[in-house]
Amino acid sequence: MTVSEAAIGGRRGNMPRSSLMRRIEENPFSWLLPVAILLGVFYLYPIFDVLRLAFTNASLRGGEEHYTVDSFVALIANPALPDILWTTFVFTAGSVVGQQLFGLGIAVLVMRGERRRLYGMTALRTIVLIAWVIPGIANGLIWQMLFSEAPFGAINSVLRMMAIQPVAWLSDPGIAMISAIVSNVWRGTAFSMIVFYAALKGIDNTLYEAASVDGANGWQRFRFITLPQMRAAILVNSILITIATLNTFDAIISLTGGGPGRATEVLSLYTFNTVFRNLDLAGGSVLSVLMLLISLVLAVGYASFLPRREANE
């Protein structure tokens, strides 16, 4: 497709360009070099170093370092680990399921509204998306003001006005997790909604027409056309938001701080506390390796679900 650059390039340029310069220009990897350097320095090297540190006794306090597997042993023996992993699982699963169901519901609703030319559908989309640009820290603080048991807590003060017993949204271990999930769904739903909205727009309309001719009702159209057509979008979105939720840290530290007790201390927060509160660099590295492994498993799953169509583009 492209014109043979080697034959033409530089012939009528204002300044004579050396052939070395041109060879650099025509090599895609020289264009990728800046990205490669930055990702190498700030991602690859640190990742290797995390792997190395996991096998040491390193501490942010300093002191002599030597190689050992003590940190791995300590992690496996750590009685808190099963709780942390379970908390992480509940928070992630709740958020992912909640965001996707809610996101899909809103996307379907907006699509229906647009098809029927109802008012306010763009406004609805915008309102949902606004929550998405709220910084994670602010998200936690805002929901703290809603869940608070103090007089200014919105939900409890409404309950009190209706003469209903207030709920310990943030101080009851079981309910605190639900609160954390609700606040995370509030902020995260927009992403799923926009992904599903784009996928819905991409579905060929003739499929629905054919189904109508065959006498399919609304639910059947959704079940047998919409859902199968959106399979790829749902899979890709699942993995993306699963990993985003696993890495969520700011929204939890500002909402509950991991409490009450350890009820909402997810893996990322636990890793943070290990390294930067207990200054245990080696232990934190082991936990980081664990986080990486979980993400890697999910990322490989993600890649294997992607359709292979890039090759002949």
Next chain:
Amino acid sequence: MTSESREKLWDLATYLIAIIIAAFFLVPLLWLLSLALRTRQEVFLGASRFIPKRPTLGNFEQILSDPAFMNYLWNGLKLSALGGIGCLIVAAPAAYAFSRFHFQSRSSLMMSILAFQMVSPLVILVPLYRYMATLGLLDGHFGVTMIYIAVSLPMAVWLLKSSIDGIPKSLEEAAQIDGCSRFGIFWRITLPLVAPGLASAFILIMILNWSQFLVPFLLLTTDSKLPISVAIFTFAGTSNASSTQVLAAACLVAVVPAIVAFLLLQRMIVGALTAGAVKG
């Protein structure tokens, strides 16, 4: 019932559900606004004063007249903007190469760049914290900006690649025939044509950088260097029930710039996101 009247009934249901959803997403922000406009006495009256009887701008005055707070806002803006510009400078050539060159490892390289997106910044900060301490980059905006750039790079490359894919090649080919060098074409033709894509990527990255908490929280210690996201967290830690209205005002001030930037460029941002989403 005719199918048209059934559709009308469904329209009504659509509106009803839409209102409930809108309320769920709006009420938290309205509550924040309500608290921020109250006096200390009215804060304790809870939901009964959702619309304050004696609304006051005093909390905003208190926040915005504090030079330290203005400094936090400025730091947040500076770090977000520098991070955004830096990211585009690094990402644009790569996006051009991914869009315009045909080479073997292209799609696998693009996938591996995306894979970095999956790594939590926390994981890389564990070792980076020590390097930066040795290099003397702790507690400085330079180190923080560099990490911002690296963190948003994968997304920027993907966004810009799909923007460049969207512009026709014919102009570039004409320039090539006229003897323009590759870099000349990239600089004088591709980049100006892709300006809207650059702008929306820039705003999107700035919004994400504005929310960044972990990186500045860990790397910066001097109070005068903190961006707003870290400052409101610290402020929340020191505030108590009687200063909730001030905290609400501070939160609102921290949140509004991101919302305004998003609203102004909503069409572009949603377009960029959905283009990426459709491609997977």
